[in-house]
Amino acid sequence: MSTPILTVDDLIVTISSQPVLRGVSLKVMPGEVHGLVGESGAGKSTIGKAVLGLLPRTAAIPHGFVMFDGVDLPGMAEQRRRQLLAKEIALIPQDPMTALNPVKRIGVQMTWPLTSHLGMSRKDARERALSLLNEVAIRDAESVLERYPHELSGGMRQRVLIAMAFSTTPRLIIADEPTTALDVTVQRQILSLIRDLQTRHDASVLFVTHDLGVVAKVCDRVTVLHAGRVLEQGDCRQVIEAPQHPYTQALLGATPRFDRPGDTLAPVPAELADRLWSEAAAWDADRREAAR
Numbered sequence: 704m705s706t707p708i709l710t711v712d713d714l715i716v717t718i719s720s721q722p723v724l725r726g727v728s729l730k731v732m733p734g735e736v737h738g739l740v741g742e743s744g745a746g747k748s749t750i751g752k753a754v755l756g757l758l759p760r761t762a763a764i765p766h767g768f769v770m771f772d773g774v775d776l777p778g779m780a781e782q783r784r785r786q787l788l789a790k791e792i793a794l795i796p797q798d799p800m801t802a803l804n805p806v807k808r809i810g811v812q813m814t815w816p817l818t819s820h821l822g823m824s825r826k827d828a829r830e831r832a833l834s835l836l837n838e839v840a841i842r843d844a845e846s847v848l849e850r851y852p853h854e855l856s857g858g859m860r861q862r863v864l865i866a867m868a869f870s871t872t873p874r875l876i877i878a879d880e881p882t883t884a885l886d887v888t889v890q891r892q893i894l895s896l897i898r899d900l901q902t903r904h905d906a907s908v909l910f911v912t913h914d915l916g917v918v919a920k921v922c923d924r925v926t927v928l929h930a931g932r933v934l935e936q937g938d939c940r941q942v943i944e945a946p947q948h949p950y951t952q953a954l955l956g957a958t959p960r961f962d963r964p965g966d967t968l969a970p971v972p973a974e975l976a977d978r979l980w981s982e983a984a985a986w987d988a989d990r991r992e993a994a995r
């Protein structure tokens with residue numbers, strides 16, 4: 704049995720003293736694509752930020768831990784954590800336009816992490832950037848290196864960011880809704896590309912999405928989150944074919960299918976949402992009681 708690359712254990716995160724994650728546990732295994740799915744406000748991005756050390760100043764972690772390859776990330780000395788994040792953990796962000804610097808050429812943005820974090824020469828970094836652009840199926844890579852972000856389409860920019868994420872050969876990639884800003888056809892291509900590169904580079908991916916259709920397409924295992932609580936977790940196919948929790952069932956009913964685009968979608972019923980929020984409030988009350 705291999706060791707998880709990422710272990711989140713009974714993690715509580717508060718922001719401005721309000722609970723946002725209520726005891727989340729999950730494991731990402733080597734070579735696995737792990738989906739983190741839930742509606743807006745479920746706490747998906749907060750988990751990604753806790754891993755990347757990007758929680759806001761008003762956040763606190765009163766309980767639990769986030770271990771990368773056996774080392775507690777939030778407890779790590781700042782410099783060591785930065786080194787680790789620069790080489791071993793990468794982010795594919797949601798919005799490719801804001802993630803790229805508008806006033807710097809693609810080539811400069813792609814080669815900088817390679818020269819500064821991996822100590823590569825400029826020539827080698829350029830070679831690597833070219834080879835990665837080829838891997839993400841960008842034609843005429845030489846000329847793309849000379850262009851500015853606004854000169855590329857949304858799908859091209861996302862391909863560049865995927866190439867950048869894989870450039871330092873990280874062991875873990877956090878993909879935060881990487882296809883939300885793209886239209887459906889491009890979305891499919893980008894999902895296949897992420898899966899393809901993940902397999903080729905033998906990386907693990909924590910894939911944040913609100914869309915179970917996306918999970919079905921790329922993930923091996925999935926964690927379903929609501930109000931910062933894990934409601935269901937397991938093998939992706941099992942969870943999608945036979946969801947156990949009523950919320951997962953409702954989420955599936957609200958999910959457009961790639962293969963059935965004309966289906967009518969049912970929203971998550973209000974009574975169920977109310978019940979889940981009451982459970983979250985009860986969790987908060989129990990915790991306050993325990994802290995007394």
Ligand SMILES: Nc1ncnc2c1ncn2[C@@H]1O[C@H](COP(=O)(O)OP(=O)(O)OP(=O)(O)O)[C@@H](O)[C@H]1O
Nearest residue numbers: 718723741742743744745746747748749750759913
């Ligand atoms: N900087 C912040 N200040 C205050 N509250 C925050 C902050 N960041 C997140 N939150 C709150 O934490 C909760 C979880 O937010 P988070 O962004 O993790 O959810 P999410 O599941 O990723 O949602 P989305 O899909 O909309 O990005 C929300 O209630 C949100 O309002």
